[in-house]
Amino acid sequence: MNRVVITGAGTVNPLGADVPATFAAMQEGRCGIGPLDIADVDRLSIQIGGQVKDYDETTHFNRQQISLYDRFTQFTLLAAREAIGQSGLTFSGALADKSGVVLGTSGGGLNTQDENYRAVYEAGKNRVHPFIVPKLMNNAAASHVSMEWNLRGPSFTVATACASSNHAMGQAFNMVRCGMASVMVTGGSEAMLCFGGIKAWEGLRVMSRDACRPFSATRNGMVQGEGAGVFVFEDYAHAKARGAEILCEVVGFAMSSDASDIVMPSKQGAARAIAGAITDAKLPKDMVGYINAHGTGTAANDKTECAAVADVFGAHADNLMLSSTKSMHGHLIGGTGAVELLACIMALKDGIIAPTIGYEEPDPECALDVVPNVAREASVDVALSNAFAFGGLNAVLALRKH
Template identity: 50%
Template sequence: MHRVVITGTGVVSALGRNTAEFCQSLFSGTSAIRELLSVDTAQLRFKHGAEIRDYTPEKHFETKDIAFMDRFAQFAVLAAREAISHAGIAWSQELRETTAVITGSCLGGKFAEESGYWELFHNGRNRVQPLTIPLSMSNAGASHIGMQFGIEGPTYTVSTACASSTHAIGQAFWMVRSGAAPMAIAGGSEAPFFLGGLKAWEAMRVISKDTCRPFSAERSGMVLGEGAAMLVLETLDAALARGARPIAEIVGFGMSADASHITQPLATGPSRAMRLALRDGGLAPEQIGYINAHGTATEANDRIETAAIRSTFGSHADKLAVSSTKSMHGHALGAAGALEAVASALSLKHGMLPPTANFLTPDPACNLDVVPNEVRVASVEACLSNSFAFGGLNAVLAFKAL
């Protein structure tokens, strides 16, 4: 079994167009939640989201390539480009043939699908864009990453709602640790700001009309975000041998299913996933100093996650710092876990814990140290990153500082 480290990260989000910008905004407590510009919000009950503004595909891709890439796939490739460059990988044919690309996406290319529906049902046309299928398929991000870099190893996409990219990173971690792949590009991407999808979220009555306030008594729901994050995973020995500078170590991964309700969470499933991640990483609960929470700011999630953390850690829960970075980058659905994995790794590297932004009043049902509003300087040995999805699917990653 190999030790697995992160040697490169790439981020495209409303909080930053690259890792450096993301890191700066993360630790300054900046919230990227603003009024949506790309969608006509006159038809919506909510107006806000964490949107990547002024994004121009032509600045990053050739026109012929854009024709085959929906917005979410473009984000995936941009994040992978940065992560691979950051890692300083020198590709050989053998490495290309054995590297894995594992991504997560909840929605896939919905812009192409919605455009097709509009043509069929509104404009009364009998045909849709010929590339609708390759544009909309959820694995397009992974496939385009592979094609961009000539990667021929195991390549696939996980779609488990809001746990998608955490499942993807966890499986990539297990592959590298076991020796099934010497290296992996893993993460997730999402682009949820299209009218049909927003109307669907509106119907669920879980979107806040103002902003995202995880764990706060005044919380009123989640706020959607978009973007992508990718990580380069490789063995510690290989990284050191080629002179790379690892950011953090991934040591454990746990996953579980509530097997209870499609949208209402239980505390037992998330607690089991956290315990499994600790066990997989050989960590005692007391070694964890920080948790990047799922923290959606919905009434049920924050209360249930608090109960799950207390069940898992017992009295040590009172010594844990727990924050939700969704308060800043929004809930990026299938990409959320990847953004939060990068945030967790950066927290360990820099000895700084990102805050829960927009926090107002403590909720007695969420009686944790939620690092309210301001970054905290603190070096911790290890941390967890939680992702809990509709369908009762739970995924947790465990990281250690190097």
């Protein structure tokens, strides 16, 4: 089996338009959640979100491209440009044939759907743009990335709600590990902050009106966000032979299904995925120093996740640091695992642990070190990234310092 390393990272999210800006915001404990600037926001009861502000698509794409690229695709292409640029790779010949892209998203082109429902049902128009289907389809971002960088190997999209990105990156990891691909561009994106996207989530009654406060006794729900995270997963021997900078190593991945409830999480299902990733990595549990939690800020998730971590790690759970960056950028749904992987890379490479901001009061059912409010310097050798989705679908990645 091949070793797999990360040689490029890119992002667009509420904390920053690239990786350095995002790292800086995480280190400062900056909050990217604020009032939403969207059409008909006054008709929503939830009026906050982790929105990518000051974003002008016309500065990045021409009119023809904008007619094909939904907001989630635009974010993906910008993040991929940064990641592939950092990797230093160009794809041609045999390498192009052995390189692919697998991305996660939950809603796909939801802004495009929302705009066209308005056109047809509200404005009464009888015609829509001929490119609406290729613009809104969930695989649009993956397809455009493959075309832009000549990635002719395995390319597809994973849609498993809030675990989409982790599932996508897990598939990419296994493809490189087994030799199916030499390089995989992977991660995920979401752009769901439109009227219909928020109104749908309002119906679940799990949304906060003021802030995301994971693990705090005063929490009152999750906050939606948007953005993308994209990475270059590469065969270690290939990366070493060309002298590439290695950000960290991907060493394990596991998936599980709760098989119990469509919205309520299961401690046992989460624990199986966490334990499975460690087993797959062939590492002792006490090597894990940091976990980027799913940490949505809902009582159901936070208590279940902390219980699962305690069950898996036993006494070592007291030595772990576990934080939720959703407190800063919101819940990016299908793109959340990708942006949160950046916190794991920062912990491993730079020795800085992103905090859980907004933490006000301890919850006895979340009695772990959640790195409250302030980033921390700490040496970490192994980190986990958790993602637990509606439908009871769990995906956990394990990474190691290089």
